[in-house]
Amino acid sequence: MAEETVAVYPGTFDPITNGHIDLIKRALRIFDRLIVAIGENPAKKPLFTLEERLSMVKEAISAFPCRDRIEVESFSGLLVDFAANKGARVIVRGLRAVSDFEYEFQLALMNRRLNRQIETIFLMPGFKWFYISSTIVKEAAKFGGDVSGLVPPNVEEKLREKFRP
Amino acid sequence: MAEETVAVYPGTFDPITNGHIDLIKRALRIFDRLIVAIGENPAKKPLFTLEERLSMVKEAISAFPCRDRIEVESFSGLLVDFAANKGARVIVRGLRAVSDFEYEFQLALMNRRLNRQIETIFLMPGFKWFYISSTIVKEAAKFGGDVSGLVPPNVEEKLREKFRP
Amino acid sequence: MAEETVAVYPGTFDPITNGHIDLIKRALRIFDRLIVAIGENPAKKPLFTLEERLSMVKEAISAFPCRDRIEVESFSGLLVDFAANKGARVIVRGLRAVSDFEYEFQLALMNRRLNRQIETIFLMPGFKWFYISSTIVKEAAKFGGDVSGLVPPNVEEKLREKFRP
Amino acid sequence: MAEETVAVYPGTFDPITNGHIDLIKRALRIFDRLIVAIGENPAKKPLFTLEERLSMVKEAISAFPCRDRIEVESFSGLLVDFAANKGARVIVRGLRAVSDFEYEFQLALMNRRLNRQIETIFLMPGFKWFYISSTIVKEAAKFGGDVSGLVPPNVEEKLREKFRP
């Protein structure tokens, strides 16, 4: 073996939080290359457009020491097809809370069924990110709550713009 | 990067089940080398001695196509110290059920605290192994229940010997 | 006693999956007669119309050996009223995952409160269906994922029609 | 210390149930003053208007022995800001089921982050209210199910009016 291992880290990233950032860093310590894959997810009615989400992620990771081992892309359609096209054999997911667990397993099992070559692995973010989600960050920001320290500075700014009265 | 990635798969393996076997195969598709690390765990009062557990695991994997990428060893003391000594930067754990989840997280967080260089990742066994554990296999075997298909043939034989009336 | 026991198996069946089929077969081994009760559920905005869901279920079970012991009907209003009208004293529900559990209990307790003559029982599908739901099947089918083996052949065809580009 | 302790009990109260009533009584045994804080929550599309919810709560508690230690108010914006303005240093939440648990914790952690002076505490309702929620009461009432004993009499009447055919 010892060939390059490519992993995909999929999500909606609406917006990217420091919990996502932490997971990207952990994944980079295990895999040679990481593709952050932003799902379009129009059904979820995201707060930010796909373009905004793409550029927020790119800016947030621009100063990473291993920036060259990360790609940021959007995808639509089946995740396993996207992963296969990119030569990835691993899907990375963060596990924070019990309530994530069963949905994540259901998804991972369906993906395994759709493509048996690709394995899903779960990483645990730093504990200070266990209870941070894009949803709760948006709820706080909406009413003027201070979310600095929970999201990268560029995202904090974007949230302020969105919710400016 | 592209240097060799070594992972440790720790457990009591009292005895090894087909669920463990499945997880070993999955880990081998992601990592270059895998060390199956059998904990002594005298506090758990295992059914099989450490020597029996070691030889059962070795025999069960003897015919694997990538047998040369697997090591089987016992350890006592801190798992992270063992992993560090072996040059491993990943600990692999199987996640089957919600009830495993929080204990696994507690353990992984403590291990992270004891050695920040080592990352724990979670893999999902094939769904047919979700509800198989060493404990339930032993309970069934104890009363003469047929456990073929749940454990490797050599383990099935050993269980029969242990529980022979 | 030894009088006929009638059970109701309610759901949205949007669409019926092989997990539902498995549960119907298990219920038939316990009860004399089974009524598959398809809820209208306009609030859930089902993918298939009530008529489509009815005919998909009927076709899927048409070749069952005990077809004559099954009725397929739609209902609106209170489930316990429907059950009482049909002479059923048992409601059958499938339990797959922990996340179903509390909602199912809440529902069963409310139904018990509304009619104390009717008991809800929970059956466990075959483990290969634990992680299959109508929702995840629709998500996969939507992007062209292969769902054969997860739903009856007639449903697979219907899904393909719905999501034809 | 021995200064007055003020607690806030926030919710949507759409509508208030006997489970809420039970919790209000328990909170009054611990705290000197309790503010029932009804969130506007337009995003949740409540069945009853804010005014209706306010007057239903007020009427439901009008005959309480310690009525003078309770205030009923509506709020929008950040809950911790509302609490701080009212001089409250405790937020009271009811915990009924495991499924509430993680969302409640996420919320409590976010609130703690937004204002470290305010502590969230969890109370357990009487067990007969564990499986009653505003949602399930509305579902039953919608189809003409009898919900007396689950909500105060004035709310029962209001539900009947809303769902009158």
Place this chain on the structure above:
Amino acid sequence: MAEETVAVYPGTFDPITNGHIDLIKRALRIFDRLIVAIGENPAKKPLFTLEERLSMVKEAISAFPCRDRIEVESFSGLLVDFAANKGARVIVRGLRAVSDFEYEFQLALMNRRLNRQIETIFLMPGFKWFYISSTIVKEAAKFGGDVSGLVPPNVEEKLREKFRP
């Protein structure tokens, strides 16, 4: 069909509680005959001997209106073998709490594997018994706590004898 349906309700019954009694009554409304099967379980180190547990159950149900449709027996060995010998095709289990859930599923799946003719069904006790277990009753009784209303009167007396100082 319409032949007699026999169900087995297995447990340690150390001691029988009013929660068990409630479940027996519910099972009798669904099945023609019920066998209460008391497991020896020496590994669990029960407080009461098998003989004491048998006679406590028998006395507790002696005045039931459908007493003639209940048998009380002890068993050792595999539950499915016991059930098959008794002509039972259903195993009844009570589900109270999420924490029971996964262990119960694991057990039910193992039993299904050992004998595919026998189906496990889950019933929900009355909600006032959701949080009562033999274990917590014994803990309270041990320190002189009043457990009347939680166990049948004959069991209350036996507990008092056991824990008499």
Place this chain on the structure above:
Amino acid sequence: MAEETVAVYPGTFDPITNGHIDLIKRALRIFDRLIVAIGENPAKKPLFTLEERLSMVKEAISAFPCRDRIEVESFSGLLVDFAANKGARVIVRGLRAVSDFEYEFQLALMNRRLNRQIETIFLMPGFKWFYISSTIVKEAAKFGGDVSGLVPPNVEEKLREKFRP
């Protein structure tokens, strides 16, 4: 009202961790007086004797600013009897993880049944203590793992003594 509110914080404290310390501080912000109640629990076979646990807790809190509002005592028998004797009307428990949840509820409901005047409330420790328990601290210390920062300095020393080879 505005009379003094006394709360009891019961546990085994084998040994006290920084998670317990954090909870004591939070409870002191809500209640006028707090009694840390150390259960004997011989059945749990604690690592430290009751005397050792008592003196470790006392030393750990000796420098608290509100030390005079805390009492440290041991108890055996029923917790609610102890609380009533001390004039406490609140029992404080920490909730960290979903797995604590149901057992805590069962206990709280039993205590409520034994004495309806006493209310159990749940507090959430700081998130950095969510995954720390006395058990996992002892497991790490046993093999020489560094537990500084997880327990007070005096406890760290005591652990080192206990596990000195």
